[in-house]
Amino acid sequence: MKKRAPAAKRSTAPIRPKPEPGYHHGELQEALIAASEAILAEQGAEAFTLREAARRAGVSPAAPSHHFGNAQGLLTEVAIRGYDALAGALREAASGEQGTRDKLHAQGLAYVDFALRHPGRFQMMFANKRLVADDARLKQASRAAGHAFEVVVAELTGGTAKEAKTAAAAAWSTVHGFAKLALEEKFGSVNNEAGRREIMMTLDQVLNYLWPASGTRR
Incomplete structure (x- = not known):
């Protein structure tokens, strides 16, 4: 009777995920973030899934979790970049004006313009859950x-400083509320340039009522 060959020993070493083909570590992260932002822009926050982000980035369904942990981790990175971009837009808007009221007026316009141009990203930035x-x-x-x-x-x-913080909260609440209402199409369509222009004209009138820009009559 022939003796059976001893069974091969199973390795106890941890199984490491294979690197995704065609990507370096940082490039894959950027690809997943770009794919996520595309989903948010096209379909909104409710349609987002890790699987779809991976599919658009051309990687395996498991790839996002290797880099971001889970959907929350990936969407948090998207939100961080959104806030960075919004802060940059607000600073740039203020830098182009001389008068303080003009700066605040310009920031209000920039805030809502950002929301209209990046609706999915904007909504995700405030989707705490x-x-x-x-x-x-x-x-x-x-x-x-x-x-x-x-x-x-x-x-x-x-x-x-306390008064300034309170006043800033009031300003932010005003333009954020307007942005949310605008995205719900309370002031016109957000799906075409003509509708967005109409929304921005309405906003300009609201801002002139609250903090008139130089040379504006109430």
Whole structure:
């Protein structure tokens, strides 16, 4: 009777995921973020899935979890970049004006313009239940966007830091509420350039009522 060959020993070493073909580590992260933003722009936050992000990036369904942990991790990175871009837009808007009221007026326009041009990303930035809400980088990015308002409002009010923060919160609440209503098409269509122009004209009138720009009559 022939003896059976001893069974091969199973390796106890951890199985490491194979690297995705065609991507370096950082490139894959960027591809997944770009794919996620495309989904948000086209279909909104409710349609987002890790599987679809992976499919669009041309990688395996498991790839996103290797880099971001889960859907919350990936969407948090998208939100952080959204806040960074919004803060940049607000600072740029203020830098192009001389008068303080003009700066605040320009920031209000820039805020809503950002929301209209990036509706999926904008809505995800404030969808706390879908993000890692206690992420330190997310909190910092959000504060930076708010600070862009605070700096201008501090110039306008000339009061204490606490008063400036309160006034900045009022300014942010105003334009954020308008942006949310605009995305719900309460002021016109957001799906074409003519509709967006109409929305921005309405916003301009609202801002002139609240904090008139130089040379504007109420």
